[in-house]
Structures are given as structure tokens and as C-alpha cells.
Amino acid sequence: MKFEHCIRCTICVENCPVFRVNPAFPGPKQSGPDAQRFRMDGEKSVDQWVQLCSQCKRCEIACPYGVDPAEIILKAQIKYAGEHMRSPANYLFANNYYLGTLGSLASPIANRIAATEFAKRTFNLMGISTYMPFPRFNLMSMNKGRRKLGKGVRKVVFFYGCFLNFNRPDVGRTIRELLVSLGLEVVLPHQVCCGLPALGNGDLELARRFATRNASILVEYINKGYDVIYGCTSCGLTLAHDYPGILNVQGGKKVAENSYNVSEYILKLIDEGAINPTFGPVDMRVAYHIPCHLRAIGIGYPAARIFAKIPGLAYDILDDHCCGLSGSYGFKRKNQATALAIGNQAAALIKESGAQVLASDCGACRMQLAHLSGLTALEPSEIITASLRKGASSA
Amino acid sequence: MSVIDYDAVVIGGGMSGLMAGIHLLEQGHTVAVVSRGDPAVCLSTGCIDVCGTGVDPMAGVDALPATHPYHLAGREKILAALDRFSEIMTDMRLPYAGNAGENRAIITPLGTTKLTCLVPRTMETSPRKPDEYIHVVSFKGLKDFYPSYITSARKNTGFSLYDAGVTTTMGIAARFEDRKFLSEFITWLKGLEIPDGKLAFPAVMGLEHPLSIMQEIQIELERWGFEIPTLPSSLPGIRLFKGLKRAFQAKGGDVYWGSPIASVERSAKNIEAVTIETKGRSTRVNGQAFILATGSFVSGGLFALRDEIQETVFNLPVAAPGPRDDWFNRDFFTPGHAIEGAGIRVGQDFRPLEGTLENLFVCGSIISGSEVMKYGCGHGLALATGLAAAESCAEALK
Numbered sequence: 158m159k160f161e162h163c164i165r166c167t168i169c170v171e172n173c174p175v176f177r178v179n180p181a182f183p184g185p186k187q188s189g190p191d192a193q194r195f196r197m198d199g200e201k202s203v204d205q206w207v208q209l210c211s212q213c214k215r216c217e218i219a220c221p222y223g224v225d226p227a228e229i230i231l232k233a234q235i236k237y238a239g240e241h242m243r244s245p246a247n248y249l250f251a252n253n254y255y256l257g258t259l260g261s262l263a264s265p266i267a268n269r270i271a272a273t274e275f276a277k278r279t280f281n282l283m284g285i286s287t288y289m290p291f292p293r294f295n296l297m298s299m300n301k302g303r304r305k306l307g308k309g310v311r312k313v314v315f316f317y318g319c320f321l322n323f324n325r326p327d328v329g330r331t332i333r334e335l336l337v338s339l340g341l342e343v344v345l346p347h348q349v350c351c352g353l354p355a356l357g358n359g360d361l362e363l364a365r366r367f368a369t370r371n372a373s374i375l376v377e378y379i380n381k382g383y384d385v386i387y388g389c390t391s392c393g394l395t396l397a398h399d400y401p402g403i404l405n406v407q408g409g410k411k412v413a414e415n416s417y418n419v420s421e422y423i424l425k426l427i428d429e430g431a432i433n434p435t436f437g438p439v440d441m442r443v444a445y446h447i448p449c450h451l452r453a454i455g456i457g458y459p460a461a462r463i464f465a466k467i468p469g470l471a472y473d474i475l476d477d478h479c480c481g482l483s484g485s486y487g488f489k490r491k492n493q494a495t496a497l498a499i500g501n502q503a504a505a506l507i508k509e510s511g512a513q514v515l516a517s518d519c520g521a522c523r524m525q526l527a528h529l530s531g532l533t534a535l536e537p538s539e540i541i542t543a544s545l546r547k548g549a550s551s552a
Numbered sequence: 553m554s555v556i557d558y559d560a561v562v563i564g565g566g567m568s569g570l571m572a573g574i575h576l577l578e579q580g581h582t583v584a585v586v587s588r589g590d591p592a593v594c595l596s597t598g599c600i601d602v603c604g605t606g607v608d609p610m611a612g613v614d615a616l617p618a619t620h621p622y623h624l625a626g627r628e629k630i631l632a633a634l635d636r637f638s639e640i641m642t643d644m645r646l647p648y649a650g651n652a653g654e655n656r657a658i659i660t661p662l663g664t665t666k667l668t669c670l671v672p673r674t675m676e677t678s679p680r681k682p683d684e685y686i687h688v689v690s691f692k693g694l695k696d697f698y699p700s701y702i703t704s705a706r707k708n709t710g711f712s713l714y715d716a717g718v719t720t721t722m723g724i725a726a727r728f729e730d731r732k733f734l735s736e737f738i739t740w741l742k743g744l745e746i747p748d749g750k751l752a753f754p755a756v757m758g759l760e761h762p763l764s765i766m767q768e769i770q771i772e773l774e775r776w777g778f779e780i781p782t783l784p785s786s787l788p789g790i791r792l793f794k795g796l797k798r799a800f801q802a803k804g805g806d807v808y809w810g811s812p813i814a815s816v817e818r819s820a821k822n823i824e825a826v827t828i829e830t831k832g833r834s835t836r837v838n839g840q841a842f843i844l845a846t847g848s849f850v851s852g853g854l855f856a857l858r859d860e861i862q863e864t865v866f867n868l869p870v871a872a873p874g875p876r877d878d879w880f881n882r883d884f885f886t887p888g889h890a891i892e893g894a895g896i897r898v899g900q901d902f903r904p905l906e907g908t909l910e911n912l913f914v915c916g917s918i919i920s921g922s923e924v925m926k927y928g929c930g931h932g933l934a935l936a937t938g939l940a941a942a943e944s945c946a947e948a949l950k
Contacts, residue, residue, distance in 0.1 A: 168590045170722065171785045177726045180718050218810030221589030221852060397832030413832035425554065455811040455830035456554065457584070465804060474801045477794055502729065506760065 160190035163224045169216035174479040175209055178498035182209040185216035189226030192233070202237040209495070210234065211483035212357055214394075214453035231356070231403065238359020246284035250485035251358035254350030254367065257323035260294035268293045286493035289528045292324040292520075299329040305344050307337035311431060312383045313422070314344050314375060318351060318392040320520035328520075332388050332419055332538045338545065339423065339432050344383065346374050351392040352404060354485055361403075368399070368406045375415075376408035385416040390451040390518045391484060393418055397454055418451070418518065419538050420459035437547025438469035439540060444512035446503065446526055447476035448519035449483075460518060460537035467544045473510045478503035480517075482525035496525070504529035516540060553827070554835045558584045558806070559949055561826060561839035563865055564853065565807065566591030567931050568916030569845030570796040571633065571938030572945070574640065576843075577803040579946045584806045584837060586813065586828055591793060592851045596931070597781035598755070598788025600637065600670035602630070602652060604928020609655050609669045612927070621919040622933060624900055625940040630932065633939040634670065644795040647763065649676040656680065659752065659780050661697055663705025669932060672788050674757060674766045677750060677776040683708055685749025688780075689741065693719030696783040697754035712744055721756050721785045728758040728765050738772045751777035755787045762791065808837070813865050822911045823866065841911040841945045844868075844896070845938065846918055853918040854894060861894050863918070869906040871897045871920040888926040895920035902941035911948060915941035 169185040170176055176184035188207050196202070207230050216226040238247070249256060260267045270276050277287045299322040313336060321329035336343045348371055352364035375385055387393040396416045400409035417425065426432045447458055464472045480503050481487055487496030507515050507530045516535045517523050523534035560576045562569045565587030576583045603612035603622075613622050613630065622630065634652050641648050650656055650670040657665035658678040671678070679686060688699040688711035699711040714737060716724045727733045741751075751769070757779055758765040770777050781788055801807065811828040817836075818824060825838045846853030846865060854870065855862045856879075861870045873879060873890035880889050897905040897920045902913045915937040917924050924930040 166595060167784045168594055170720075171594060171790055172590065173722075176720070177722045180720070180723060184720075219590040220810075221591070223588070223812060394831065401832075416832055421554070424556075428555065428557070452809060453831065455808065455828065456835060457556075457806050457808045462806065476801075476807075477798075498726075502726065502759075505729070 159224050160193040160229055162222045163190035164222060166221070168219050168221060169224075169226050172215040172219040174213060174215065174481065174499045175211055175495055179209060179495045182206055185210070185226035185230065188233070189216070189229040190224055193229050196233060196236075201240050202233065204233060204237065207233040207237055209492070211479070211486040211492070213449040213479045213483055215449055215479060218452050228403070235356075235359050235361050243359060244284045246489045247358040249283070249285070250488065251355040251360040251363055253354040253485065254319055257294070257319050261296060261298045261323040264294040264296045281490060284490045286488055286490045288493055288497060289525065292320070292524060294323055295326050297326050298322050299326045299345065300347065304346065305342070306333065307340070307342050309340045309342045311340070311426070312342040312344065314346060314378045314383045314385045316348060316351070316371070316375070316385055316387045316392060316396065316416070317345065318387065318389040318520075319354075321388045325520060328536045328539065329388055331542055332536065335419070335538050335542050335545070336386065339426065339434065344378065346378065348374060351395040352399070353391055353395040356395070356399065356404070357484060357486065365404050365406060368404045368409070372400060372406045372408040372412050375412050379411055379415045384422065385412065386419055386422055387416055388419065389520055390418065390448045390454065391521070394450040394453050418454070418456060418459055420463050420541070421456055423541070424459050424462055434545055435548030435551070436467045436544045437549070437551055439467050439544045439547065440469040441471070441514060441540070442512045443470065443472040443540065444507040444510045444515045444532075445472045445474050445537070446480065446507065446515055446517040446522055447474060448517055448522045449479050451518055452476060460516070460541075463537070463541055467540070470540070470544070472516075473512065475503070475506055475510070478506060480522040480525045482521045484521050487525065500525050500529045507532065553833055554830070555838065556584070556835060557838045558582045559839065560841045560843060560945060561586060561837050562843040562845055563813065563826065564591070564845035564847060564851070564916070565797065565809065566793075566845060566847055566851060566916065567593050567796065567934035568938035569843065570800050571637070571935050572843050572845060572915055572942035573800050573805050574796070574803060575939055575942035576946055577800070577805050581946065581949060584808060584839075585800065586808045586811070586826065586837060588812045588852060589810055592847060593793045593931070594789045595784045595786055596789040596792070597668075597786060598672050598792045599658065599668040599675070599781070600634070600648065600931040600935070601928045602634070602655075602669035602932035604655065604667040607655050607667070608653070609932070610652055616927060617921070619921040620927075621898070621922055621937055622929065624898065624902065625936040629940045630936040633935040634932070636939065637935050638670065640799045641792075641795055644799050645761070645763070646791050646795040647673045649673050659686075659702065661701060661754070661780055661782055663702035667928065672762070672779070672791070674755070674762045674779040674788070677778045678780070679750055682706070685709070685747055686752045687711065687746045687749055688752045689714065690754055691716045691719070691724055691756065694721070694724065694754065694756070695719065696721050696785070697780075702752070702780070708749075710747065712746075714740060721754070721782055721787060724756040725759045725787050728756070729760060734765060734768065738769060741769070741773055749775070751775060753777060753779050754782045755779040756782065759787070759791070762787070808835070811835075816866055818866075818909070821908055823909060826865070841913065841949055843941055843945060844912060844914045844918065845916045848892075848895065848917040848922070848924070856891070863896060866912065868896050868904050870894055888923065892923045892925055893921050895922060901944045902937065903944070913941040913945045
């Protein structure tokens with residue numbers, strides 16, 4: 158176990174957004190390596206506060222000794238959840254995929270019902286917070302429509318993830334069109350939730366079922382020469398880190414090795430000389446909020462490297478704050494105050510930067526920060542698309 | 553494997569590495585900083601110690617042993633680095649006070665004083681006279697700062713405690729960013745009967761905007777106030793690190809954080825690439841030149857085995873101070889354990905002396921003979937050698 162490498166330097170604590178605003182959480186050092194010394198198999202967990210960790214992974218990135226407090230806490234969370242009654246909110250969010258499938262099918266009614274006072278009260282009773290409007294379901298989800306687009310030597314599978322699928326298929330289609338316009342063959346096979354919401358809500362078995370299903374589909378394509386592109390950095394982290402890691406599914410390593418962030422893949426194609434797109438001017442000032450899970454993947458900030466190529470685009474990289482929502486974490490009532498306090502710190506810096514819009518690679522970050530800052534939130538691909546359109550029309 | 557190309561790749565995201573990175577960006581190069589995690593500067597007081605052996609820092613530098621790496625950078629470069637640093641931090645709205653002409657004594661959390669050169673402006677008015685009245689204002693339940701250490705060590709002091717609702721350094725600092733909290737705190741302060749003198753606060757006065765928070769308190773209270781560094785979590789150290797990192801990023805530098813270096817590719821004369829362990833697959837970072845700024849033992853640049861000291865990234869030969877018996881003093885608290893001098897021997901151009909590598913430059917406390925604890929020169933040496941190594945690197949990139 159790596160907890161023994163902890164020298165108690167407190168750098169993880171300095172980086173923990175939850176510890177900063179919620180005195181009930183003892184922080185990554187104590188809940189991770191410190192408490193790990195006292196945890197034993199076969200003994201019932203008493204450390205209820207591990208549930209307060211949002212799994213943003215900032216402690217893991219900050220730790221200079223490779224201890225990975227977040228993973229230690231994740232295991233303690235799963236152990237705790239397995240031994241105790243889970244809340245209705247936990248069940249609901251673990252099964253987010255099915256909720257999304259239903260919600261999207263019934264979206265004309267579901268969205269209306271979700272917006273009523275009655276529904277809000279019911280949500281609150283179930284332990285679900287309503288400080289922010291629930292993301293609307295969309296009838297035209299990504300899983301509807303053509304499964305194969307474009308033609309090219311390079312072939313990719315688009316793993317769009319639940320948020321783009323059910324809630325923002327318009328953004329999902331923008332990414333899809335961007336990839337097609339770069340001369341790629343884009344396939345959207347049937348796929349299920351990446352498994353992260355189940356993992357984050359303590360349901361390891363369900364997470365593993367989702368992951369097994371996805372891995373078998375994705376590996377089939379990878380074997381045929383396809384690369385996988387994910388549309389959300391949290392899905393990406395799950396594919397790259399958890400599939401071969403804690404979920405340990407067959408083919409997990411192969412999926413991890415062949416999955417790419419959208420901007421990362423575009424840069425790869427440029428660097429390899431496969432494409433040579435012209436970036437046209439985009440006159441805009443953008444606050445680029447780096448999702449914690451993009452940091453955790455470790456590939457740097459590829460979208461920022463593309464932004465640097467776009468004439469007229471001014472951008473500030475904001476990577477010192479978490480948005481606070483952390484997927485379903487902030488949608489739980491018990492975490493609402495924490496999520497808001499963290500998010501307001503991030504939103505204050507975004508507003509201070511003088512940006513006209515904000516950008517982020519994660520749907521949850523965009524939802525939270527758009528709500529708290531009042532700015533429009535874009536997926537980096539939307540900005541890249543605008544630039545390439547300008548570039549193409551001037552050429 | 554993913555492949556990314558840069559002109560210069562800096563290994564280590566601390567003071568020295570970021571300073572080197574900023575200089576190379578300003579020279580028009582593409583630069584990446586690769587760091588295994590957050591640097592030791594986060595645990596520091598945030599003050600820039602240039603040389604703490606006497607009141608005149610530069611005279612102190614001149615008197616250091618001939619083998620000290622400060623002499624490789626030279627007086628001019630040290631002064632230039634400090635100036636450049638002050639400009640950067642002013643741009644980042646975390647300005648520093650002080651100059652290289654004189655060290656100042658600031659109050660430590662133990663109530664003693666320590667000599668340092670540049671201090672965050674929030675510490676600028678730390679009293680210079682030992683009998684000046686200071687009133688320590690701390691926070692209920694804050695475990696990393698004990699006002700009584702100060703009130704018992706100094707004459708003419710008093711203290712008050714405020715209930716911030718939270719008890720941690722990071723928690724209180726975050727509260728101070730909230731205007732409502734700040735104005736309630738000021739109202740409470742105004743209600744206290746405090747003798748004439750200065751207000752002393754533990755360094756928890758805000759995450760991002762400490763100076764404007766301190767200025768508001770001073771204006772409202774019509775008296776001077778200053779921060780005293782705390783045990784880690786040390787806000788002034790964190791602010792310093794974040795300020796330099798943001799400056800590096802604002803100039804177009806890329807950061808790769810939290811991934812250890814898995815392997816190195818080298819030819820006879822050059823380092824070609826480092827491979828970092830990113831999630832899923834490793835990432836190969838190619839560079840024309842490399843800067844090694846991984847620090848000494850605490851930061852993980854050096855690793856001591858039973859009878860040998862290793863350099864952890866490139867396995868460069870380490871100059872060790874004799875056999876293990878000679879590494880430590882008998883008394884732990886006697887300053888100047890010989891092992892502090894262990895490190896990489898470099899030439900005037902900051903290339904390693906041993907070996908044949910031509911595109912590697914070394915800076916910071918990993919350089920042999922630094923002994924930063926003994927001489928009180930950590931951040932100053934990091935800045936000066938960071939700038940000097942980067943200039944040498946920029947010359948090679950031409």
C-alpha cells in the first residue's frame with residue numbers, strides 16, 4: 158500500500174477544495190493515508206466522513222510522493238457504502254444512465270415535471286439538491302441518428318458519455334461534426350454509462366457491469382484500428398484510469414491505451430502531419446476552466462495548446478480551483494453548501510478575469526460555472542469549430 | 553504512446569524551474585514544465601531568503617565558500633533575478649517588498665526573528681524594533697499557530713481570538729475572500745480595545761487577494777498590520793507558488809502535473825526525451841534542451857540509499873560529502889549537516905561537469921554545495937540559478 162509513503166507534508170490538504178469549505182471533512186491526509194492505518198478488512202467502517210470527499214483528485218495531482226489519497230478514500234467510500242444503507246440519491250445517481258435513457262425518451266414531459274415545485278420538493282425529500290435547475294433532457298439524444306459518419310484513413314469511435322448524450326446532444330454533435338470535418342471516419346456504437354457515477358456512489362458492481370459492456374464494444378473497434386475519443390474528461394479519466402485499475406475489466410488496458418481527449422487527438426493529427434487545418438480568427442476573451450479530471454489524466458491542457466494557435470483569441474487558464482459540482486456530488490443535498498462554496502470561489506475568479514465566455518471540457522463544470530458566473534459556457538470544440546470555419550472561409 | 557515536442561523541457565515545478573521556464577518563454581521558446589507534484593515552496597514561508605548569514609545579504613553571498621553555486625551565477629545575475637522576480641509577482645498582484653541591499657528581521661510563529669531579504673507586502677510592516685507593541689489577532693481553534701509562543705517570547709504584546717467558524721488555515725483563508733466575512737471581522741476588530749501599536753495576524757488573510765484584504769483592514773483600523781508565517785499549510789508559500797505558476801502559464805507555458813518520469817531517452821551527448829506516466833498510456837515529451845530543477849532531498853531530486861546518493865531522473869553522478877559517517881552532525885540541531893552539500897557539480901554554464909551531456913542544465917538546490925539550510929539562501933539561490941541556467945540554455949538553443 159502506498160499510504161506508507163506519506164510524509165504528512167500537508168500539500169494534499171492545501172489542494173483539497175472540500176476541506177477548505179466544509180469543517181466536517183478532515184481532509185485527504187487524514188481520511189486517506191492517516192486513517193488507512195486503522196482500516197481493517199472484516200471490520201465495519203465507522204469513517205462516515207469519507208463520503209464527503211468529492212473525488213476531484215486534486216490531492217493525487219499535488220502529492221509529490223505518489224501516495225494517491227483519492228484512491229485510498231475511494232476504496233474506503235466503496236467499503237462504507239457496501240456496509241451501510243445507501244440513500245435514495247445514491248441509488249438514483251449510480252443509475253444515472255437509466256435515468257437519462259428514461260428522461261430523454263420522455264423529455265417533453267420529464268423536463269416539465271422536473272421544473273415544478275412539487276418535483277423540487279420530492280427531490281429535496283430524496284436528498285437531491287435543487288439550487289441549480291436540473292439539466293434538461295433532450296429527445297434527440299446522441300444515441301439516435303446515424304451510427305457512422307465521414308470517410309477517412311483515420312477511424313475513431315466517439316465515446317460521448319451520458320451528459321452529451323442525454324442533456325447536450327447539440328454539443329456532442331458539434332464535436333462529432335468537428336471530427337468529421339477533419340477527415341475522420343467517426344463511429345458512434347451503442348454504448349452505456351462509463352461507470353463513474355456508479356463508482357462515485359459506492360456501487361462497484363454496477364460500475365463494473367457498465368465498464369465490461371463498454372470495454373467489449375470498444376476493444377472490438379480498437380482491434381480494427383479505431384482510436385477512442387471521449388467527449389467528457391471524467392469519462393476519459395474513468396476509461397484511462399479506472400478500467401484497467403479499480404474496475405479491472407477485460408480489455409481495460411487496451412481501452413486506456415487507445416482513448417484520447419478531443420483536442421489531444423486533433424493535436425496528435427497535426428503533429429503527425431495527417432492534417433493541416435487553418436485556424437481563423439476568433440475575437441473573444443475566454444476563461445478556460447480546467448476540469449479537475451483533465452488535470453488528473455496528466456496529458457496537460459491540449460485545448461489550450463490549440464487556443465494558442467487561434468488568432469485573436471485571448472484566454473486565461475484557470476486550473477487552481479475545482480468547480481465544486483463533481484458530477485452527482487453537488488446534486489446531493491448534504492453536499493449542496495460545499496458545492497456552492499467551492500463553485501463560488503471558482504466563479505469569482507472567472508468573473509475577475511474579465512472573460513466574455515467560459516470554456517471547459519467537462520459538462521458538469523460548464524453547468525455549475527455557467528450558473529454561478531452568469532457567463533455562457535462552451536466546450537473547447539465549439540471554439541475550435543468556429544475558428545476552423547473562419548479559416549476555411551478565408552482560405 | 554503520445555508524443556509532444558518542446559524547445560525546452562523543465563523538470564521540476566518549484567521556484568527554480570518556474571523561473572527558468574518564464575525566462576525561456578520570454579526568449580520566444582516553447583516550454584513545458586513537468587512536475588511530479590506540488591513543490592516544497594508550498595511549505596515555505598513565502599519569503600525570499602537570499603543569504604541569511606548577516607544583515608547584508610550580498611556581503612553574505614560574497615563570503616560564501618568558493619564552491620557555492622551562487623558564485624557561478626555571480627552578483628549581477630543574482631540581483632537581476634531578484635528584480636525580475638519582484639516584477640513578476642507585482643504583475644501577478646502578489647507584490648514583494650525589500651531589496652538586496654539589506655536583510656530584514658521578521659517575526660516567526662515562534663516569536664523569534666529570522667533574517668530574510670524579500671517579503672510579501674503583507675509582511676512588510678513586521679516590526680524592526682524588539683520593544684514595539686504588537687497585538688496578535690488569531691483565530692479560535694487554529695491549531696497551526698500559537699499566539700502564546702509570540703506573547704511569551706516578546707515583551708510588550710497582547711492577543712485576541714476571533715471565531716471564524718472554521719479552524720484550519722485553508723478554511724479561514726477562504727473565508728477572508730468573502731466580503732461579508734471580512735467586514736464582520738473588521739467590525740469585531742474595531743470593537744476591541746487595543747493599545748497603540750501594530751496588528752499581527754497569522755498568514756491566513758486570504759487565498760488570492762491577501763494584500764487588498766490586509767490593506768482594507770489597515771485602512772479601517774487606522775494602524776499597521778502584518779502577517780506572520782504559519783506552520784504548513786503555509787498560505788504565503790502557496791500564493792508564491794501559484795503566482796509563479798500562473799505567470800508561467802500566462803506567458804504560454806504548458807504544465808504536466810502529477811506524473812512521475814518513467815524513463816529517459818538519451819544519446820551520447822543529449823537528452824532526447826522524457827516519458828511521463830500519464831493515465832492510460834505514457835506521454836513522451838521531446839525537448840531540444842532540458843532543465844533539471846528537481847530540488848534536493850525533500851523535493852525528491854536526490855535520494856539517499858545506505859551508502860550512496862542518487863539523482864532520481866537522469867541518474868547523474870552525485871558529489872557526496874564522503875562516506876555516510878560524515879553525512880550528519882552528532883547533534884541534529886547543529887546547523888550544517890554535510891549531506892546538505894550533496895548534489896550535482898555543474899560548470900559555469902550550468903551543465904553537469906561529470907559526463908558528456910550538452911543539452912542539460914541544472915539549477916536550484918540540487919546543485920552541489922548549495923547548503924541552503926546552513927546559509928539561509930533557498931529561494932534566492934533557486935531564482936538566481938534558475939535565471940542563469942535558463943540563459944545558458946537559451947544560448948544553446950540559438
